[in-house]
Every structure is written in C-alpha cells, then in structure tokens.
Amino acid sequence: MKMRASPAALAILMALSSTVDAFAPIKPRTSSSIISATSLHAESPPAASNFLTPELAQSCIDVASGTPLYAYSLATLAKSADDCLAFPNAYGLTVRYAMKACPNGTILKYFLSRGICIDASSGFEVRRAMDMGVPAEKISLSSQELPHDFDELVKLGVKINACSISQLERFGQAFANTSQKVGIRINPGVGSGGFSSSATGFSKTNVGGPASSFGIWHELVSDGTVPSIVEKYGLEVERIHTHIGSGSDPAIWQSVAKTSLSFCALWDSVTTLNLGGGYKVGRNAGEKTTDLKEIGAPVADAFRDFAKEHGRELKMEIEPGTYLVANAGALVTTIQDKVSTKSSSGDAGHIFLKMDAGMTDVLRPSLYGAIHPITILPASGKSSDVGTSMESVVVVGHCCESGDLMTPKPGEPEALAERTLRTAQIGDIAVMDGSGAYCAGMSTKNYNSFPEAPEVLVDLGGNVHLIRKRQSLKQIYENECDVEAGLF
Ligand SMILES: *Cc1c(COP(=O)(O)O)cnc(C)c1O
Ligand SMILES: *[C@@H]1O[C@H](CO)[C@@H](O)[C@H](O)[C@H]1NC(C)=O
Numbered sequence: 373m374k375m376r377a378s379p380a381a382l383a384i385l386m387a388l389s390s391t392v393d394a395f396a397p398i399k400p401r402t403s404s405s406i407i408s409a410t411s412l413h414a415e416s417p418p419a420a421s422n423f424l425t426p427e428l429a430q431s432c433i434d435v436a437s438g439t440p441l442y443a444y445s446l447a448t449l450a451k452s453a454d455d456c457l458a459f460p461n462a463y464g465l466t467v468r469y470a471m472k473a474c475p476n477g478t479i480l481k482y483f484l485s486r487g488i489c490i491d492a493s494s495g496f497e498v499r500r501a502m503d504m505g506v507p508a509e510k511i512s513l514s515s516q517e518l519p520h521d522f523d524e525l526v527k528l529g530v531k532i533n534a535c536s537i538s539q540l541e542r543f544g545q546a547f548a549n550t551s552q553k554v555g556i557r558i559n560p561g562v563g564s565g566g567f568s569s570s571a572t573g574f575s576k577t578n579v580g581g582p583a584s585s586f587g588i589w590h591e592l593v594s595d596g597t598v599p600s601i602v603e604k605y606g607l608e609v610e611r612i613h614t615h616i617g618s619g620s621d622p623a624i625w626q627s628v629a630k631t632s633l634s635f636c637a638l639w640d641s642v643t644t645l646n647l648g649g650g651y652k653v654g655r656n657a658g659e660k661t662t663d664l665k666e667i668g669a670p671v672a673d674a675f676r677d678f679a680k681e682h683g684r685e686l687k688m689e690i691e692p693g694t695y696l697v698a699n700a701g702a703l704v705t706t707i708q709d710k711v712s713t714k715s716s717s718g719d720a721g722h723i724f725l726k727m728d729a730g731m732t733d734v735l736r737p738s739l740y741g742a743i744h745p746i747t748i749l750p751a752s753g754k755s756s757d758v759g760t761s762m763e764s765v766v767v768v769g770h771c772c773e774s775g776d777l778m779t780p781k782p783g784e785p786e787a788l789a790e791r792t793l794r795t796a797q798i799g800d801i802a803v804m805d806g807s808g809a810y811c812a813g814m815s816t817k818n819y820n821s822f823p824e825a826p827e828v829l830v831d832l833g834g835n836v837h838l839i840r841k842r843q844s845l846k847q848i849y850e851n852e853c854d855v856e857a858g859l860f
C-alpha cells in the first residue's frame with residue numbers, strides 16, 4: 373500500500389508551521405530552571421547527599437575499593453520509572469529509556485524489567501543494549517550517523533527513525549518496494565535544551581530549531597520532499613518522532629504535541645507518535661522537576677482531539693533520559709588537596725578544593741556551566757563527625773586543565789563561582805549529586821590517564837553492589853599498537 377500525503381493534511385501542516393511561533397522559546401527562569409546565586413549559599417549545607425549518608429557513602433567506597441566512584445540509587449530509579457510509566461496517555465504508552473544518559477548494563481536491565489524499552493543514539497548503543505539482553509524489537513534508533521549495518525538491525529526488529537533526507541534515501545534504497553515500516557524524525561522548527569534561552573539561536577544544548585542539525589527540517593516534510601521519497605521507495609511511515617527538549621511547561625508540551633500530531637496526519641499508516649525526552653529535572657535546592665502528570669494531561673487531550681478529527685487512535689512514546697536517571701546517581705570523591713590564592717593585601721583569590729575526580733567523570737559543569745550540588749562528608753564516614761563550620765570555596769577537578777571546574781557560574785562554564793560548603797579538610801568525602809545522567813557515559817574519560825571510575829548500585833535495603841570495576845592502567849592503553857623498529 374502506497375502512502376501519499378493528502379493535500380488537505382499538507383494544508384493543515386503549512387498553516388501550523390506558520391503558527392509555530394506559538395511555541396514560546398523557553399526563557400531562563402531565575403526562580404526555577406536556573407539556580408540563583410543566593411541558593412548556592414544556603415545557610416546550612418546538607419549533612420547528607422540526596423541518598424548517601426556518610427555511612428552509606430563509606431560503604432560505597434569500601435565496595436569500590438576507594439574513590440572516585442559513581443553510586444546509583446535503586447530506590448530513585450524505581451520512583452522515576454513509576455512516574456514515567458504513569459505518563460498520561462489516551463491510547464497506550466511506550467516509555468523508552470534514552471540509554472545515552474547512562475548506558476551501564478545493570479541500569480538497562482533494571483528498566484527492561486520494569487517494561488521500559490530503549491532509545492538508542494548509535495548503532496553501537498543498539499548492539500550494546502542487545503548484548504545486555506534487550507530484545508531488538510524493544511529498541512528504537514534515532515541517530516546522527518546511520519550505522520553501516522542498519523539494514524541488518526532492521527531485519528532483527530530494531531525500529532529506525534530516519535533523521536535526515538540522506539538517511540531516508542539510504543533506508544529506501546535498502547528496502548525498496550517492500551513496504552518496510554519506517555519512522556521519521558522531524559525538526560519542527562523550534563526547540564530548546566537544558567540551558568538555552570533561545571529557540572532559534574545557537575546553544576550547545578538545542579535539539580530543535582534552525583540552529584539544530586537533528587531531524588528532518590519540517591519544511592522538507594511540508595513541501596512534499598519527504599512524502600515523495602517515501603512514495604518512491606514504497607515505504608510505510610509508521611512513526612513520527614520529535615525531540616526538542618521542551619522543558620516543564622504544560623502549554624509548550626501541548627503545542628509540541630499538536631504540531632507533532634499534524635505530521636501524523638500526513639500518512640494514514642502512522643500508528644505512533646514519539647515525543648522524545650527533555651523533561652527537566654531539578655538537581656539543586658529550589659529547582660523544579662517536571663510534573664509529568666501536569667504536562668501529560670493536555671498532551672493526552674491533543675491525542676484525543678486527533679482521534680476525533682482523523683479517526684485514528686495513535687499510541688504515544690516518550691523517551692526520557694535525564695528524568696529517569698539524573699538524581700539517581702552521585703559521584704563520590706575524596707578532597708585530595710586544598711590550596712589558597714588569597715593574598716594578605718586584599719580579598720582577591722580563593723580557597724580551592726581539589727577532588728580526586730573531575731571532567732574525567734562529570735563533564736557537565738565545564739561543558740555547559742551546569743550546577744551540581746556538592747556535599748562535604750567527614751573522612752570518617754560517620755554522621756556524628758559532620759562539621760558545623762562553613763567556608764566559601766571553589767571546587768575543581770584533578771586534571772591539569774584550567775577548564776576542569778566543578779563550581780562554574782550557572783550557565784557560564786568559563787567563569788568560576790565560590791560556593792558555601794561545610795568546611796572540608798584534605799581526606800574528606802565530597803559527593804556530587806545529580807550525576808546519574810550524562811556523567812559516567814559522557815566524560816573526558818582517560819584524560820591525564822586517570823582510569824574510568826567504578827560504579828556501584830545501592831539497593832532498596834541500603835546494600836551496595838559493584839556494577840562496574842575500576843579500569844586498570846593497562847586497559848587504558850591496551851589497544852595501542854607498536855610501530856616497526858627503526859621508524860624513529
Ligand atoms: C538524548 C535524547 C533523549 C533524552 O533526552 P533527555 O533530555 O535526557 O530526556 C530522547 N530522545 C532522543 C532522540 C535523544 O537524542
Ligand atoms: C518499485 O516499484 C516501482 C513500480 O511500482 C518501480 O517503478 C520501481 O522501479 C521499483 N523500484 C525498485 C528499486 O525495485
């Protein structure tokens with residue numbers, strides 16, 4: 373069966389794309405999404421991290437044979453999985469975990485056990501998930517680089533979303549005239565990301581809009597280019613996909629859903645709309661976490677309206693990464709040095725705390741100016757030894773790299789900001805919360821030849837399990853090859 377974009381649907385779409393400005397750009401909100409300078413100087417910094425008391429942090433250190441390490445809370449993973457699985461929907465929901473946020477096999481297996489499927493960002497992620505036991509048909513791939521073996525993945529049951537015209541062409545050539553089902557990822561012309569204030573200007577975290585390379589530009593759908601490729605190769609468009617990082621505003625989510633649904637009207641064969649991820653999570657005191665029930669309700673209404681108008685009950689997919697894991701992970705480090713540049717003549721200079729971790733483990737502060745809470749715990753690992761004095765310090769990582777800054781100004785990776793913490797001595801434990809998403813999986817791993825940190829899982833009873841060992845020095849260079857003798 374050939375699918376053709378109906379002229380009526382195209383007209384609706386063109387009308388909608390001109391009202392696309394109705395998606396207000398996400399403005400930085402001083403009160404919630406961007407942490408204010410004063411909240412970084414809380415009267416009394418907490419005596420325990422999100423989920424690690426001094427005693428529990430010490431158990432993690434014992435199990436991982438030292439710091440640094442990443443600890444993940446099963447209780448927090450369970451709660452965020454519950455929230456996502458309860459996302460309001462009209463005609464069925466599939467939750468896909470965006471595994472690039474934290475790809476350890478144990479976490480994939482946990483989400484799989486909860487009925488959560490996988491969103492993969494590369495062919496390698498697909499294979500990694502399959503190696504961890506995720507069935508191919510539970511994996512969907514939306515990638516910037518179509519893997520060379522994509523046809524084999526499709527035959528195994530992996531669902532591929534074509535993310536560019538050339539990807540769609542290659543897909544069509546591989547499956548010409550077979551009515552192969554395909555998904556189309558569309559850049560609807562607007563979008564935002566974690567720290568951007570603009571929907572149209574460039575921001576490193578933008579995943580939609582003219583400054584973003586993700587997905588097929590919406591005008592190439594409305595001008596007939598995509599429909600004609602689909603027709604030329606006899607493909608069947610089964611899924612529409614958008615992922616624009618929409619934040620936590622219900623009105624924005626409803627507009628995103630409506631615009632995305634307008635693309636579903638183009639092909640009668642579409643059964644599923646995937647709205648991507650991008651649900652903001654508050655990591656610091658005073659920051660708001662998206663209320664999925666609140667943003668989901670108007671989205672479910674939009675699906676019902678679509679069904680009334682088009683007689684098709686579409687299934688919904690969401691692809692949270694951050695929401696599922698961000699606050700479930702913490703980086704546990706040791707303060708291995710403390711230096712001062714304060715001069716006797718004035719108040720210039722700072723006290724610096726140096727962690728035994730840094731951009732090699734958590735890149736977000738130095739990449740985006742992202743703010744993570746830092747909690748100082750006593751070296752003894754005993755709650756009774758938590759100190760009461762405070763100190764304003766700058767926290768840095770262990771790399772010989774001036775950008776290895778753990779306390780930037782919010783949104784300004786180049787600028788350092790002092791933070792009031794419990795006074796730390798060399799040897800104390802420093803826990804960086806909110807380190808579950810885009811930390812272990814995205815770092816400058818092995819820079820300065822620091823080994824990759826181990827990972828532990830804290831179960832519901834507070835018992836600690838090693839889920840990845842610390843990398844050895846040899847593992848860092850084991851793939852290097854010798855050149856023949858006499859070359860230099
Ligand atoms: C990264 C990504 C996600 C997850 O984004 P979060 O902001 O972590 O929720 C979802 N879908 C796609 C296609 C992605 O690339
Ligand atoms: C697909 O089928 C059409 C006719 O329906 C034909 O013109 C075209 O050559 C076929 N393409 C391939 C690659 O087989």
Ligand SMILES: CC(=O)N[C@H]1CO[C@H](CO)[C@@H](O)[C@@H]1O
Nearest residue numbers: 475476477478479838839840
């Ligand atoms: C990729 C990775 O580090 N995966 C590890 C996650 O933890 C499990 C242990 O449960 C290991 O087997 C994986 O190798």
